Amino acid sequence: MLSIFKNICIKNKQKCLLCSLPHSEDSELCRPCLEDLPWANLTCFQCGLPLNAQRSGYLCGQCLQHPPPYTNTTAAFLYLFPINALLPRLKSSRGLHHHHWMTDCLIRQINNRHQALPEILIPVPIHITRRITRGFNQSEWICRHLSQSLQIPTDYVSLTKVKASKSQAQLDSFNRRRNLKAHFRYQGPAYSHVAVIDDVMTTGTTAAAIAKTLLLAGVQQVDIWVLARTPEPDFLD
Numbered sequence: 554m555l556s557i558f559k560n561i562c563i564k565n566k567q568k569c570l571l572c573s574l575p576h577s578e579d580s581e582l583c584r585p586c587l588e589d590l591p592w593a594n595l596t597c598f599q600c601g602l603p604l605n606a607q608r609s610g611y612l613c614g615q616c617l618q619h620p621p622p623y624t625n626t627t628a629a630f631l632y633l634f635p636i637n638a639l640l641p642r643l644k645s646s647r648g649l650h651h652h653h654w655m656t657d658c659l660i661r662q663i664n665n666r667h668q669a670l671p672e673i674l675i676p677v678p679i680h681i682t683r684r685i686t687r688g689f690n691q692s693e694w695i696c697r698h699l700s701q702s703l704q705i706p707t708d709y710v711s712l713t714k715v716k717a718s719k720s721q722a723q724l725d726s727f728n729r730r731r732n733l734k735a736h737f738r739y740q741g742p743a744y745s746h747v748a749v750i751d752d753v754m755t756t757g758t759t760a761a762a763i764a765k766t767l768l769l770a771g772v773q774q775v776d777i778w779v780l781a782r783t784p785e786p787d788f789l790d
Contacts (some may be wrong), residue, residue, distance in 0.1 A: 556696045571635065581654040585614035585766030590712055591636060593628040593782050600757055601626030601782040621757060622764035627666060629659040632753055636781050643691040643752055655780045657700040671748040671776060674707040677759060678714040696750045711741025737763055752780040
């Protein structure tokens, strides 16, 4: 039924979610808007930050000197306009309709990298008090769509956030690390290859904390998959 409805929308044209102009693409966005988004194409293989290079796959200086505990970061976009205006809406039910097309864009990036896919997907957990307040975990929504599209199972229960923390949004890197100290617990299998799923990767503090937790529990490789990666403050200077 959903596929029939989608075909009807495409045939009769639908409105782009960004510019509101009618289009007949097999997407929620028209092609000009889709291609004009800040795609995370030329990025460090490990941390996902933008590189001054002709192609992705290299490591930045920071990762060469002080590599993070995760192996690879794949992001659909850089956290720039209009993504930085759209992604915060995923944390409210009013913006959940954006998660589908954004996740499709992440899948496009994953496929373009031609890397070995993980054994399992694990969404970044939120504390039970925040789940009750918000009513859902946006990382699980993203994970569900990835799992269905890529045919990779998801482990929703082994990784938990055992201690509530302040919002990370307004904290610097040092205080983010202190804010997340010993906040995650993993009680699950020692998977060979895991992809941790989140909406935004800002400083990498959450990703590093989770990766360390998983590796200490016997997981062999941890990758990070996110909808958007925040570049350094001087990226556009």
